Amino acid sequence: MPDATAPAAPVIAIDGPGGSGKGTVSGRVASALGWHLLDSGALYRIVAWAGLERGVNLADGARLAELAGTLSIAQSGDAIVVDGQDVTQAIRAERISAGSSEVARQPPVRVALRAMQLSMRRPPGLVADGRDMATVVFPDAALKVFLDASAQERARRRYRQLLDQEPGVKVNGPLRDAASSSCGGAARAGEGEHGAAGSNSYAALLESIRARDERDRTRAVSPLRPAADAVTIDTTHMSIDAVVGEVLRYAEQRGLEAAR
Ligand code: DC
Numbered sequence: 163m164p165d166a167t168a169p170a171a172p173v174i175a176i177d178g179p180g181g182s183g184k185g186t187v188s189g190r191v192a193s194a195l196g197w198h199l200l201d202s203g204a205l206y207r208i209v210a211w212a213g214l215e216r217g218v219n220l221a222d223g224a225r226l227a228e229l230a231g232t233l234s235i236a237q238s239g240d241a242i243v244v245d246g247q248d249v250t251q252a253i254r255a256e257r258i259s260a261g262s263s264e265v266a267r268q269p270p271v272r273v274a275l276r277a278m279q280l281s282m283r284r285p286p287g288l289v290a291d292g293r294d295m296a297t298v299v300f301p302d303a304a305l306k307v308f309l310d311a312s313a314q315e316r317a318r319r320r321y322r323q324l325l326d327q328e329p330g331v332k333v334n335g336p337l338r339d340a341a342s343s344s345c346g347g348a349a350r351a352g353e354g355e356h357g358a359a360g361s362n363s364y365a366a367l368l369e370s371i372r373a374r375d376e377r378d379r380t381r382a383v384s385p386l387r388p389a390a391d392a393v394t395i396d397t398t399h400m401s402i403d404a405v406v407g408e409v410l411r412y413a414e415q416r417g418l419e420a421a422r
Pocket of ligand 1: 262293294378
């Protein structure tokens with residue numbers, strides 16, 4: 163039985179749009195402190211993936227919330243396993259990115275996933291990565307960070323990530339200047355099969371990021387926005403190391419300590 167009189171484990175909430183670097187930064191901060199990590203976006207992605215697998219309309223919030231409650235979700239090392247199936251790669255596909263944004267607009271889904279997220283708050287502490295960690299799920303977080311970056315820089319990072327995942331894939335390269343940017347991997351650009359209008363082209367990624375931002379920032383429930391008491395870090399021109407260092411400095415200032 164959890165001790166009801168014990169203070170709740172501390173939370174560092176890290177929110178921001180896709181491509182702001184929050185996934186990588188949250189993972190690094192959690193391992194530096196020896197705390198647990200919650201990737202809340204993965205939960206929305208899993209519901210979108212499961213809904214598509216079962217032919218559920220992604221606008222049917224009640225049905226999706228019911229489905230979410232039946233899923234067995236497990237973490238095995240770096241792998242995410244849903245009902246016995248490794249979905250680590252599948253939930254990162256572009257169609258799931260778009261689907262998860264649709265799913266995340268449905269209030270019943272948010273309610274169902276909120277309970278799962280709260281249950282992950284455990285000693286010595288939790289680093290929670292998402293869109294509404296500071297505003298809705300953990301409003302009493304000890305540190306609230308909002309990471310941001312320009313849409314162009316976020317599209318560049320996503321583009322390089324796709325190339326890193328699938329080195330064989332060639333993409334048209336409006337990104338010849340991308341080597342100078344920071345929070346992503348090494349840039350590679352070339353002529354190729356997907357073409358400028360292909361779903362993996364930089365132009366298409368930028369368009370999809372802008373559309374997703376618009377949906378996430380303007381939705382009626384839990385829109386993406388910084389909490390009033392959050393510190394905002396613009397990562398456009400920063401390296402991952404610099405962002406992690408800044409978050410850890412804020413944590414130290416608030417007396418948040420690494421697990422012993
Ligand atoms: O961070 P991500 O790209 O993996 O998130 C996938 C989608 O889920 C994204 O469209 C925003 C949504 N999301 C959300 O609404 N609330 C969260 N706490 C996390 C993600």
